[in-house]
Amino acid sequence: MLENLNSLGFEAGLTEEEKQRVYLRSRSAGLTVSGCAHAVFVCQLVHLLRMKLALVSENGSSSKTPLCVGILGGGNMGKQMAMVLLRVSSLEPRDINVSTKRPETLEEISKMGVECYYDNIRLAKWAGVLFLCVLPSQISQVCADLRSHLPSRCLVYSFPSAVPLKRDVTAALQDKEVLSALVPLSMSGGLSLDQSWVSAVLYSLLNMCTAEKLGSQMALRLLNEMFKTSITTSNTLTVQHFVNPPCASALMNSDDPFPWINLVGAQTKTTPLSDLVSGNKSLQDCISFTFHNTFSNLLGPKDA
Structure with a gap:
């Protein structure tokens, strides 16, 4: 009944000056999709190199074990990251763990085989790649808590965001034009990435x-x-x-x-x-x- 009532829409109560900044919402969404794509790209590269190292390295005991990917934070960003990794990368569900204050909200991911719990220290000790999907205001404290527990070879990838994303990232990446706009060294559509x-x-x-x-x-x-x-x-x-x-x-x-x-x-x-x-x-x-x-x-x- 309320679906087509413009008076209840997001922009209904905005001033003219505020309406000029509405484009920032779509830009934020674009940056989030971009960030997820680049993070998955890194994960896939690490996974592929570990497989190569397992074949040529004489002491490659660490590279012969599966890549363990930890996601700290089970909010909108953490869920999106987990789903994209499951659908795009070569990782198995058992290779991904998520630590969040409310693991019960990740039922869909849990049923796919991803272990979800609330123990950041446990996650940090286990992970080979650790994504920090928390609010920007939480990064400093999270890093302080984990610093002494991270394995020496763990790659920490800070991925904070305070902007909720309604669009499914995997669906967005199925769009050829969107994907082309996210290529790291030639990004387009108003987005850019430091080389x-x-x-x-x-x-x-x-x-x-x-x-x-x-x-x-x-x-x-x-x-x-x-x-x-x-x-x-x-x-x-x-x-x-x-x-x-x-x-x-x-x-x-x-x-x-x-x-x-x-x-x-x-x-x-x-x-x-x-x-x-x-x-x-x-x-x-x-x-x-x-x-x-x-x-x-x-x-x-x-x-x-």
């Missing part, structure tokens, strides 16, 4: 190889295979693209593992990799192809 994010993702993958004590040349081989960059020489990842010249020279002569890369520094400073990512169109295309391929199962044969 340092892509560099940080690549450095995260490199750190995984370092943790397995993999030689630099083998690490590069695996990364090039993942992004199919070895087809042409212009986009092939090399030692010089990740570290400074003195370090690169030493690695080329010894094939020792890469040094551990500080991901905060990788996102706040100019690095050889950030220069490469921003200026090499061929590499950008390879990353875009890998991103699209992550969601190919959601698209029809013609769209994929």
Whole structure:
């Protein structure tokens, strides 16, 4: 009865000045869908690299176990993240855990095989990748509580949001135009992503190889295979693209593992990799192809 009453709509009580900012609602929704897509992309890359490491690493005991993905927060964002991971990634439901104050509200996800409980410390100790899907005001306290409990190799992905999203993210990602607008290095539709994010993702993958004590040349081989960059020489990842010249020279002569890369520094400073990512169109295309391929199962044969 109330469905078509404009007087009860969101915009009915807004002033003219406030109506000029209504576009921010759709922008916030777009950013949320974008964030979920990029987070799933990272998860899939980590999962694929772990499978490769399990085949080549002599001491790859950690990479031979399933990737454990923890989602801290079972609100709108946490639910969306869990559902997209279940429908898009190669993860099994048993590989995903959710910690939330009200696990009883996640019945749909629980029935799919995802373990849901309220124990943030337990989740932090278990996870290989940990998504923090909480309110921005809660991030500081959550990080303080978890700091001493995180495994040394855990990748923490901060994904706070205070904006509810009514649209199903998986349904949005089935739209070819939406997906194309979310490609990390060529986002469109008024959305943008700092290119340092892509560099940080690549450095995260490199750190995984370092943790397995993999030689630099083998690490590069695996990364090039993942992004199919070895087809042409212009986009092939090399030692010089990740570290400074003195370090690169030493690695080329010894094939020792890469040094551990500080991901905060990788996102706040100019690095050889950030220069490469921003200026090499061929590499950008390879990353875009890998991103699209992550969601190919959601698209029809013609769209994929």
